Amino acid sequence: MNYINLIFNRRFKIYLTLKNKSIIKLIINLFLLWNTFKLFQIQADPKIQLLSGLLSVGIYFDIEDKDLNIQSFRSKSFVFGIFLLAICIFRSFYLITPLDKYYYLLLPFGISSISLLGKQVKKNNSFRNIIFLSFLLPSRRLFFYLFNPILLFLTKYLTYVFLLCLGTNPILEGRSIFINRSELIISTGCGGTDNMFFVICSVIIYLLTLKLRNPFNLKIVYFLMFFVPLLTNVIRNALLAIFINLETNNKDVLFYFFHDSYGSLIFSLFSVLILSFIYFKLLNEELN
Structure with a gap:
């Protein structure tokens, strides 16, 4: 018993x-x-x-x-x-x-x-x-306040150079980029700060759960963590400049979707996918 x-x-x-x-x-x-x-x-x-x-x-x-x-x-x-x-x-x-x-x-x-x-x-x-x-969620506002002016400055010139390489003959005046008679204004929300913070949060999650050990691999990830979202945001702004210069009735719809609607989130997802692919490839190399 x-x-x-x-x-x-x-x-x-x-x-x-x-x-x-x-x-x-x-x-x-x-x-x-x-x-x-x-x-x-x-x-x-x-x-x-x-x-x-x-x-x-x-x-x-x-x-x-x-x-x-x-x-x-x-x-x-x-x-x-x-x-x-x-x-x-x-x-x-x-x-x-x-x-x-x-x-x-x-x-x-x-x-x-x-x-x-x-x-x-x-x-x-x-x-x-x-x-x-x-606490990363409320930290987004602090990140935006600190880094958005820097990213706006970089984005303005990089978007101009990118459009110049495409042969569109842009004209840069202040925060405005002119292509023919169309004007793209690089406003406060065009710096790609949210895109970059989203990528940084993704990397932080990866480092907390599946951390890379190789110092060189970590340096690669830290560099790409800033470079990839900056590049994708420049491409997004360049596309917006091209859209407003189109001779079509759908240009306003395209501009709204990629500027104000859920279309802008696509570039954040692209940034995360690119960095995730590289991160897990480096992790797989370390494990093997």
Whole structure:
């Protein structure tokens, strides 16, 4: 009888351990879905939705192979985490417009609150990576503020040179590029800052989950992390300049799609695909 009780107790403890590990992951995944739903509901900028989706995927893969145990329900950290998470979710119900910039903070606040529910392993904080990834979303605004003036300056001249190489005889005046009677204005949103930040976030996720070890390979990735999005954005601006110079009724439709609509995101995806291909090729060489 004692032997049977011993087996039962061991199985029950194993069940509770597995249950605790799955609970914390379930809470994180449910919150990621809630954050995605709120961004879609308020019709946030597609660039924000795409970036948030990328970071959510990164968080999902980061926790997938980790043992995340939930703390004792009576611990101060658990109670405080539940309190903060409740406030975070309650506040999100009042997030009904993209003018409310709380949508930048929902993901990092929620993930940080959930991390308080889990046990912190000494010398190895299991939640450090996902907290860092979640705070990349509001960091986008800081990145834009710091780097957009530099990228605008580079983009203006590189787009001009690219069009010159195509034989279109462009004229550069300030931020405007003229081709015949058509004018392309390199405005604040044309610097490709979002494109570059999207690529940087992708590389960060790769480095956290499947890190390259060779220093030379890392230098290649760091260089391409800035060069590839800069190049794709120059190509995008050059295409826009060509579109507005077309003698066709569809030129306005093409310009709107690649400038204001989801078409602009295609170039961000191209940048990520190019860099991902190179990154995993280098990783495969290291593993072999």
